[in-house]
Amino acid sequence: MARKDWGLLLLLIVVGIITAILNPRFLSAVNLLDMANLIGLFGIFSIGEGLVVITGGIDLSVGSMFSLLGVVFIDLLVNRGMPWPLAILAIVAGGIVLGALQGLLVTRAKLQPFVVTLCGLLIYRGAARYYTTDATMGFGYTDDFDWLGWLASGRSWGIPHPFILLVLVAVVMGVLLHRSVFGRYLFAIGRNEEAARFSGIRTGAIVTGAYVISGGLAGLATICLVFYTDSVSPSSFGNFYELYAIAAAVLGGCSLRGGEGSIIGIVLGTALLQVLQNLVNILGIPSSLNFAVMGTVILIGVLADQPVVRRAIPSLRSLRAASTPKPTRVAP
């Protein structure tokens, strides 16, 4: 784990301890497992977002993708009677296709990632609402999908399945980002795309790959999210979730300039965001302050990581330096 990741873990533990002291209910099994469930749901697509951010891009479309893929998913299962394994495949494939389209627009048409994915955000949301004539879609009173529901949002040995899925995704993506040729190329492109191209790397294909993965993971997350809420209301489902993902990535050490970040950092960033939400609920802070608390903590976290500020806080620096001896950027 890199120095940043240790710092984040420390912050997570400190926030956890403070919350636990103020309200011991924080550490109850029910609360912890609820949080784990949410960390799983949000972590899966935040990792995809992180990969895009590492290339120096951004993906604003994931929240709307959930809505579009979500209504299609329910439609396929409920109205068209598609077997569930096929439906899952179709949704993940749908995410991959949308991601690939966005990636090609960024790399081939040389459009700015912000613009491409902003248009995606608007188009997918609009398509979802049109598709359902703005009506909420659900599974009705049938119990045909109970088994699938258990798979996507149930628990085994008490552990929520989304969390287990996140661990699997994080391991696979951790190996991909930190051990594979593809991951190395992502970092090289994020730090210096020109030098990467001059080294013979097909930068366009690699960057497109990051958008494809982001889309695919968004598809996977859609399935869990649909069963978490049990219905999809196309105008609100997944609203702002792209911002949670970007926040988790930034909090987790990804720089929006590209070339920095780690999977473990993104997961810890997601966890910290959920703990903060939980803190707001459990301490009886008005829930209207939810976003304000998150924004403040992200701001402090990012600020504390600025070289200017780091130099100004020698005590913090020695604390961070002491926590890890080796400044590699690589996860365990």
Added chain:
Amino acid sequence: MSSPPLLSLLGISKSYAGVRALEEVSLSVEAGTVLGLIGENGAGKSTLMKILGGVVQPDAGSIVVGGVAHDTMTVAEAARAGIAFVHQELTVLDNLDVAANIFLGREAVAGGPLRLVRTKRMHDRARPLLQRLGADFGPETSVSRLLIAQRQLVEIARALSVDARVIIMDEPTSSLTLQETDRLLQVIAELRASGVAVIYISHRLHEVKQCADRVVCLRDGRVAGELGHDEIEHHAMIRLMIGRELRSLYTPPRTPPGGELCVVDRLVTSAFPGRHVSLGVRRGEILGLAGLVGSGRTSLARALFGVDPVLGGEVRLAGERVEVRSPRQAIAQGIYLVPEDRKREGLVLDMPLSENISLASLRRHARFALVDRDAEQATARAQQASLRIKTPSVAVHAATLSGGNQQKVVLAKWLSMAPRLIIFDEPTRGIDVGAKGEIYALMRALADDGVAIVMISSDMEEVIGVSDRVAVMHEGEISGVLDRADFSELNVLRLAIGQPAEHLESA
């Protein structure tokens, strides 16, 4: 000619990190005269101009403008003193109209908190300036619709609008047609007649001859000599530009170079779409590629490496035609580039040495698409040892190394693969003397292993001292190829400024 100088430089010296760029340079220019400033690449002309513009502060000496001496000058002071620039790269903004460019930063505004721009008044003020320059466009024209020569007039109008008393023109004709050049020379004559002093920097000696009243030549950061109006002629100017003893750096090849490995046949690059380049590089030789800055050397290198598109002609490698549409394809053919701007194009500065060295050959250091770190480290250490890269470990970031060691890392990236043709673009720029020698030795060792080497260089000592043959480029074309017997600074320089080859003297 007895009028006091409008601008004088007295004993200006400037060093960059221990390297002397200017030493005790003194020159002066009177009102209503044109001073030609000549010198080779790196002679110190641009440093001198930066000092005049207030961009760079001199270490010693003073600048006297209109009788007032300055030890240092800021950009604002230079502008206030009436010094204005017309740059080689135009600095007009093409999203604005002509008048807005002329008065940029000094817009005519209405009073009040909003300070609204009074467009009409600016147009009215710009019109006489443009008329004075004989411009065929009005102040309301959008700059995006103007030709380069017209944009240059906008820059000159901007200089006139601040009542500039000294206008410095840095290679103003480098992208102008012959007609446009004539027009500019007329404008300069008119400026001179109206009492403006002009410093005219150019490699085009016939233009200098045409417009200058006096010529000052810089060489290695010193004033090499001055020529009065009657003495200005090609031969005298060239003699001033060269004329130093060159140290011999030459190590002959172990065996005579073999046959031609790479043949460039009528290659058209995007920088000079109307010209073409033909060139052959032999196995085992170092071919120096000389020429003035902007003569098309880097464009040729970028085209060969697949960075810039090839618009026509072909490249043959060992007799076979090769297509290089991307660096990836060039690398697959064994054509490698050590780029001029190593920090931007050669290295990922925030990455460890080992990862930089393996970046181009990562797939060979991987099993099942996973990086084999042990193999990667082993390669990096082997390259570190054989190139003698000075670093505590291969895990440090490339940004922490000195220029020479960074250059070795760029080279290590390619040497861990199988090179056939390596193009070095300014391989020793910003590198200290000791490391330079090591880079030369590495190039020679590669050539002796049968690699064909093209070395682009603006350093005359390097071109003459290291190459087995020298090809010289002039405005997008090869103006001549010299064998070692014909090597001399004079010959290279003549070819570089486009003098026909029959003028060549045997050295």
